[in-house]
Amino acid sequence: MTNITQQLAEFAAGLDYDDLPAEVTHRAKQLLLDITGISLRARHDADSTATMRQALERLGLAAGEATVIGDEGGFAPTAAALLNGAMAHSLDFDDTHAAGSLHSSAPIVPAALAAAQMAGANGRDLIAAIVAGYEVQIRLSLALNPKEHYERGFHPTATTGTFGAAAAAGRVLGLDATAIASAFGICGSQAAGSMQFLADGAWNKRFHVGHAAANGLLAAALAAEGYVGASEPLEGQSGFFRAYAPNPQPRLAIAGLGEHWETLSLAVKPYPCCRYSHAALDGLFALREEHGISPDEVEAVDIGLSQTGWRIIGAPQPEKRAPKNVVDGQFSMPFVAAVALRAGQMTWDDYARHIDDPHTLALCRKVSTRVDAQVDAEFPQQMSGVVKVTTPRGEFERFIRIPKGEPENFVTDEELRAKFDGLVEPYLSSTQAAALAEGLLSIEGQNNVDALLALSRPGVA
Numbered sequence: 190m191t192n193i194t195q196q197l198a199e200f201a202a203g204l205d206y207d208d209l210p211a212e213v214t215h216r217a218k219q220l221l222l223d224i225t226g227i228s229l230r231a232r233h234d235a236d237s238t239a240t241m242r243q244a245l246e247r248l249g250l251a252a253g254e255a256t257v258i259g260d261e262g263g264f265a266p267t268a269a270a271l272l273n274g275a276m277a278h279s280l281d282f283d284d285t286h287a288a289g290s291l292h293s294s295a296p297i298v299p300a301a302l303a304a305a306q307m308a309g310a311n312g313r314d315l316i317a318a319i320v321a322g323y324e325v326q327i328r329l330s331l332a333l334n335p336k337e338h339y340e341r342g343f344h345p346t347a348t349t350g351t352f353g354a355a356a357a358a359g360r361v362l363g364l365d366a367t368a369i370a371s372a373f374g375i376c377g378s379q380a381a382g383s384m385q386f387l388a389d390g391a392w393n394k395r396f397h398v399g400h401a402a403a404n405g406l407l408a409a410a411l412a413a414e415g416y417v418g419a420s421e422p423l424e425g426q427s428g429f430f431r432a433y434a435p436n437p438q439p440r441l442a443i444a445g446l447g448e449h450w451e452t453l454s455l456a457v458k459p460y461p462c463c464r465y466s467h468a469a470l471d472g473l474f475a476l477r478e479e480h481g482i483s484p485d486e487v488e489a490v491d492i493g494l495s496q497t498g499w500r501i502i503g504a505p506q507p508e509k510r511a512p513k514n515v516v517d518g519q520f521s522m523p524f525v526a527a528v529a530l531r532a533g534q535m536t537w538d539d540y541a542r543h544i545d546d547p548h549t550l551a552l553c554r555k556v557s558t559r560v561d562a563q564v565d566a567e568f569p570q571q572m573s574g575v576v577k578v579t580t581p582r583g584e585f586e587r588f589i590r591i592p593k594g595e596p597e598n599f600v601t602d603e604e605l606r607a608k609f610d611g612l613v614e615p616y617l618s619s620t621q622a623a624a625l626a627e628g629l630l631s632i633e634g635q636n637n638v639d640a641l642l643a644l645s646r647p648g649v650a
Contacts, residue, residue, distance in 0.1 A: 347382025354405020374418020493561025
């Protein structure tokens with residue numbers, strides 16, 4: 190269990206754009222487009238954004254050269270990373286990794302963008318840094334065993350995301366392996382993220398993903414100036430692996446490093462809610478269309494989930510059937526199922542339409558969830574789901590092994606662009622949106638990212 194920190198640091202420091210397979214760079218650019226659209230919409234629509242921005246102003250951090258997506262002002266780099274990271278995760282619409290049970294772009298891309306603006310880095314270095322961050326973060330979650338990490342109350346997106354953000358920021362800032370290892374040592378005292386937010390729909394989950402982005406950037410900046418972080422922060426006796434999970438498998442963090450790309454296992458979400466609900470939603474949409482199911486005829490809905498998924502979006506059932514706010518809705522299988530059956534869709538705007546709708550809430554109370562053996566057997570490699578809808582005409586059932594958006598069932602370029610356009614449409618003209626999208630998808634040709642990020646601000650020509 191030795192040298193894992195050093196091997197990951199050497200990988201991040203030495204990763205070059207030309208080392209990356211074409212499909213990896215293409216996927217990274219697709220994910221960059223996706224997270225930018227999500228962040229822009231959250232800048233204006235997420236209920237938590239204004240308060241966080243005001244807090245940053247109060248702290249004197251809303252003044253600087255770093256860009257917050259969709260915001261007119263400039264910010265200190267750590268503040269931009271914090272706010273961009275929180276916004277990227279606020280809609281629960283950001284990319285996921287099934288086996289790692291986490292989100293990657295939300296903590297990593299904001300740290301990389303802020304570092305790129307600090308360093309004047311080009312698009313090629315930015316993409317290499319983002320991939321380095323993805324690989325470090327995902328591999329650390331796999332090494333922890335995400336199910337057991339969750340059971341200890343941690344959110345792996347935030348805990349492992351701190352290290353991924355440091356890897357990305359360190360790569361952009363040009364740190365060598367020794368300095369990135371030191372940054373990881375600093376991250377060992379920062380990695381946090383509690384799942385307690387599920388108790389009452391609080392905004393913590395958004396904050397601690399943004400905080401991971403800011404902490405990773407801070408760790409890299411400290412290391413760049415020679416600040417010394419703890420040695421062996423991952424594999425040490427009091428290190429991350431032993432402290433954060435009961436049965437870690439540290440070697441998974443470096444297995445196939447630089448040869449097998451976990452970046453290609455990242456999925457894009459078609460619906461703005463917890464990924465564990467997506468397979469069931471796919472099944473409900475399919476049954477609704479195939480059998481012409483009307484919400485008025487639904488007598489009962491039975492949904493089978495993995496044990497991990499059920500703990501997050503299915504239990505306790507009385508509370509999940511009565512969401513009180515958007516966060517509750519995002520993590521309620523009964524709510525998103527009811528919206529799917531009533532509206533034939535599940536979009537960000539559906540929260541405002543349905544969270545207080547008595548007809549939707551009545552349908553929520555007809556939805557039951559349980560742990561399904563077939564679904565649980567697929568976990569963690571797949572976030573599968575099974576649904577059964579009972580009507581006077583009979584019972585209709587569907588098992589979905591691979592939800593839409595997973596690598597084996599990935600969105601098309603047209604679907605990805607439609608998601609982006611739908612998110613930014615209220616705030617950017619079609620011309621500006623097209624320029625931003627095309628710039629992100631060809632970012633390897635950019636000498637720096639400043640002008641491109643400025644296109645996220647409404648009204649920029």
